Amino acid sequence: MITVTNLTKSFGPHTIWSDMTATFEPGLLHAITGPSGSGKTTLLNCIGLLEKPTSGTISLDGKPLTGIRQGECQRYRRTRLGYLFQNYALVENATVTFNLRIALGPGRLGKQRKETVANALNTVGLSGYENRPIYQLSGGEQQRVALARLIVKQADVILADEPTGALDDVNSAMVIDTLKTMAAGGATILIATHDHSVIDACDTHLDVTRPS
Numbered sequence: 001m002i003t004v005t006n007l008t009k010s011f012g013p014h015t016i017w018s019d020m021t022a023t024f025e026p027g028l029l030h031a032i033t034g035p036s037g038s039g040k041t042t043l044l045n046c047i048g049l050l051e052k053p054t055s056g057t058i059s060l061d062g063k064p065l066t067g068i069r070q071g072e073c074q075r076y077r078r079t080r081l082g083y084l085f086q087n088y089a090l091v092e093n094a095t096v097t098f099n100l101r102i103a104l105g106p107g108r109l110g111k112q113r114k115e116t117v118a119n120a121l122n123t124v125g126l127s128g129y130e131n132r133p134i135y136q137l138s139g140g141e142q143q144r145v146a147l148a149r150l151i152v153k154q155a156d157v158i159l160a161d162e163p164t165g166a167l168d169d170v171n172s173a174m175v176i177d178t179l180k181t182m183a184a185g186g187a188t189i190l191i192a193t194h195d196h197s198v199i200d201a202c203d204t205h206l207d208v209t210r211p212s
Helices: 040-047 070-079 096-104 111-123 139-153 169-184 196-201
Strands: 002-011 014-024 029-033 055-060 081-084 157-161 188-192 204-207
Touching: 002 040, 014 040, 029 040, 029 169, 029 196, 040 157, 040 188, 070 081, 081 139, 096 111, 096 139, 111 139, 139 169, 157 169, 169 188, 169 196
Parallel strands: 029 188, 029 204, 081 157, 157 188
Antiparallel strands: 002 014, 002 055
């Protein structure tokens, strides 16, 4: 469970949101909405410890995330956090397997890891794509690889930033269905979105322009 309490973020004299208090429970999809520039991505980045809030606290399972040491921060990102970006954030000149192997962490690609990769690709409908370079894939296929990367990592906190923004209806539905499956497995999933079909598919809805 992620809890933000009295969270404020400012850039110089400009405050994008203040005194935000919200709870994001595991097992659910949480929509984060607001117009462009309202701080949806900034909120995800604060929870992902990529940015620091100006004031307030963020906690995970009752333990503070704000102010933790660099080593703890890296451990959180490595072991518990998964990102799903609109631009996929894949290594374009590398193979699908290489991109999924990054999520598995250090170690040789033995039989068990190969099976893990194959099972994840099967889940997103990309069986047999292990050796395909990313640059040869369509946008929808690249987003499926990004989803497979999340499945491989088994993150229990997933931050999705406009994950359907560049996708057609079929691929958008695939993304949401996969995220729902991850939520059913106990993950806490926050989705920054302006897509009404995504909002309707979520269990909760936080408008960052009305944060409390």
